[in-house]
Amino acid sequence: MLREDVFPDNTTFSVVLRACTAVPAARAGEGFHCQIFKLGFEFDLFSQTGLLDFYAKVGDLSSAKRLFAEMPDRDVVAHNVMIAALGKFGYASDARKLFDEMPDRNSASYNSMISIYCKLGDIHSAGLIFYRNPVKDVVSWNAMIDGYCKLDDLTKAWELFDRMGSAKNSITWNTMISGYVQHGEFGRAISIFQQMQEQNVKPTEITMVSLLSACAHLGALDIGKWIHAYIRRQNLRTDVVLGNALIDMYSKCGSIEAALDVFHGLPMKNIFCWNSIIVGLGMHGYGDDAINAFVEMEKEGIKPDGVTFVGLLSGCSHSGLVSEGRDYFSQMSGVYGVNPGIEHYGCMVDLLGRAGFLEEALELVKTMRMKPNSVVWGSLLRACRIYKDTKISEQVTQHLLELDPHDGGNYVFLSNIYASVNRWEDVELCRRLMSERGVHKTPGCSSIEVGNIVHEFVAGDTSHPQFTQINTFLDEISWELRGLGHEPDTDSVLHDIEEEEKESAVRYHSERIAVAFGIMSTPPGKSIRVVKNLRTCDDCHATLKLISKLFMRVIIVRDKNRFHHFRDGSCSCKDYCYAFVPTQFIARIQYDE
DNA sequence: GTAGGGTTAG
Numbered sequence: 001m002l003r004e005d006v007f008p009d010n011t012t013f014s015v016v017l018r019a020c021t022a023v024p025a026a027r028a029g030e031g032f033h034c035q036i037f038k039l040g041f042e043f044d045l046f047s048q049t050g051l052l053d054f055y056a057k058v059g060d061l062s063s064a065k066r067l068f069a070e071m072p073d074r075d076v077v078a079h080n081v082m083i084a085a086l087g088k089f090g091y092a093s094d095a096r097k098l099f100d101e102m103p104d105r106n107s108a109s110y111n112s113m114i115s116i117y118c119k120l121g122d123i124h125s126a127g128l129i130f131y132r133n134p135v136k137d138v139v140s141w142n143a144m145i146d147g148y149c150k151l152d153d154l155t156k157a158w159e160l161f162d163r164m165g166s167a168k169n170s171i172t173w174n175t176m177i178s179g180y181v182q183h184g185e186f187g188r189a190i191s192i193f194q195q196m197q198e199q200n201v202k203p204t205e206i207t208m209v210s211l212l213s214a215c216a217h218l219g220a221l222d223i224g225k226w227i228h229a230y231i232r233r234q235n236l237r238t239d240v241v242l243g244n245a246l247i248d249m250y251s252k253c254g255s256i257e258a259a260l261d262v263f264h265g266l267p268m269k270n271i272f273c274w275n276s277i278i279v280g281l282g283m284h285g286y287g288d289d290a291i292n293a294f295v296e297m298e299k300e301g302i303k304p305d306g307v308t309f310v311g312l313l314s315g316c317s318h319s320g321l322v323s324e325g326r327d328y329f330s331q332m333s334g335v336y337g338v339n340p341g342i343e344h345y346g347c348m349v350d351l352l353g354r355a356g357f358l359e360e361a362l363e364l365v366k367t368m369r370m371k372p373n374s375v376v377w378g379s380l381l382r383a384c385r386i387y388k389d390t391k392i393s394e395q396v397t398q399h400l401l402e403l404d405p406h407d408g409g410n411y412v413f414l415s416n417i418y419a420s421v422n423r424w425e426d427v428e429l430c431r432r433l434m435s436e437r438g439v440h441k442t443p444g445c446s447s448i449e450v451g452n453i454v455h456e457f458v459a460g461d462t463s464h465p466q467f468t469q470i471n472t473f474l475d476e477i478s479w480e481l482r483g484l485g486h487e488p489d490t491d492s493v494l495h496d497i498e499e500e501e502k503e504s505a506v507r508y509h510s511e512r513i514a515v516a517f518g519i520m521s522t523p524p525g526k527s528i529r530v531v532k533n534l535r536t537c538d539d540c541h542a543t544l545k546l547i548s549k550l551f552m553r554v555i556i557v558r559d560k561n562r563f564h565h566f567r568d569g570s571c572s573c574k575d576y577c578y579a580f581v582p583t584q585f586i587a588r589i590q591y592d593e
Numbered sequence: 594g595t596a597g598g599g600t601t602a603g
Contacts, residue, residue: 084595111595137595140595143595171597204597206598207597208598209598213599241599271600276600307600347603350602375603377603378603381603560603
């Protein structure tokens with residue numbers, strides 16, 4: 001490292017130290033410190049501060065504290081570094097003490113304190129510091145806006161954002177965009193990006209990551225593609241984070257091919273990238289390819305983690321790869337050093353249940369080390385419904401309602417099971433329990449992208465400008481569907497509980513409205529892509545199959561659980577959990593009760 | 594020195 005004939009000065013020291021801090025290379029930096037020290041080197045204030053920062057960044061707070069105490073004179077920057085270090089390790093009151101004792105402060109001193117208080121969740125103290133700061137700069141505002149975003153007060157965040165006027169920089173915009181993304185307001189995030197462009201603020205890689213995440217949630221493939229093209233046009237650097245965001249966007253928007261293209265084109269892949277592609281392949285029903293990717297990942301020397309196994313096991317489940325899933329599950333902790341969590345047991349129960357091994361699945365639930373949660377019981381219940389096992393489903397039901405008395409989805413599913421065997425008193429009981437326990441229903445929401453605009457249809461909301469035409473069109477569709485032999489499930493609607501609320505003005509669920517709008521607004525033959533926040537109901541599932549045949553369209557619906565590719569009257573989910581039978585036939589079906 | 598980003602079972 002050091003050559004005898006070249007004597008370093010403070011600048012050399014600072015430069016090398018900065019490199020060690022960035023890597024971070026604790027050993028190298030420390031060794032370097034010692035070597036220089038032995039040479040009898042006089043550190044200047046600048047180098048001392050650099051060293052302080054170095055120790056704080058590599059996680060050695062005690063060395064940082066010692067250094068700070070030994071420093072003969074300490075300027076504002078040295079104080080700031082120490083305050084930030086104390087804050088990072090959770091010593092907020094020590095940081096505050098230092099802040100109060102400082103002879104003079106600059107904006108960064110105030111800003112450090114703001115971010116420390118924000119990380120503690122103490123937005124009130126952060127605000128006091130913010131308003132006391134006589135030299136507020138863009139960082140002060142950004143820190144406060146981020147604080148409000150992290151504390152779920154988007155109104156306050158927006159207020160500050162708005163008050164900044166033209167003083168915003170790209171980080172301000174990024175903070176606001178990611179704030180909206182993190183709170184599920186994806187359309188809003190995209191529209192803020194449009195404003196950002198109007199104001200000629202140059203987006204960064206981080207802007208793109210947030211936007212891609214918004215697209216992934218919305219299923220907005222066209223906007224996602226546009227962002228990808230924009231990234232290339234602007235020569236933004238596709239690092240592992242941006243690469244991962246692209247993979248996830250394409251995969252969640254239903255285009256696993258494009259996700260694979262991005263994946264293979266990445267010069268560097270980390271565990272996130274591998275996990276995203278494994279999860280994506282599994283989600284799209286390519287269990288074999290998910291396994292191949294896993295094997296490939298091992299060859300590259302990347303150690304799988306819990307997320308990898310969720311992807312792998314759920315992939316096996318969706319593709320019916322029972323023995324493969326069993327093998328990987330049993331090797332998880334012994335071979336790969338990953339202890340199975342509840343989510344992995346959940347995957348296994350789903351895998352076994354889906355394949356019809358109901359007793360084995362039940363046995364696994366009973367013998368698992370942790371208390372089974374509602375997802376685990378719910379998977380088993382779905383399997384019971386498919387294999388018409390009412391005996392096990394009675395047991396499962398008890399647990400499910402005890403565990404999760406406030407999840408409306410559970411009641412709906414249960415009620416559907418009862419409805420399918422004509423047990424209307426129990427259906428009524430579900431409905432009564434729901435209202436007694438004050439279980440609220442999540443409003444259904446479906447989105448579709450037409451002409452680079454995301455149209456959202458929320459249950460009960462009639463505000464879309466074309467709402468009347470869409471409803472008329474849907475009425476016509478149901479008329480034509482009758483010609484194809486589809487009898488609307490009117491009888492069970494009287495008893496059935498819907499997962500989403502239907503207002504009187506809205507006769508159809510949101511995904512059906514979105515699909516109808518898509519057919520009306522796009523040229524014949526174009527695929528329709530819809531994303532829904534809840535599970536698609538039986539009646540809509542059956543109807544969409546018929547619509548795909550009637551209008552000769554591929555309809556891709558991503559609901560809460562999975563992708564449904566409707567094509568020529570059938571669905572890629574092979575009707576798993578959609579044992580829809582028009583009510584008038586239910587009585588003729590024999591159930592072994 | 595201080596502000597912004599990614600993968601997870603029904």
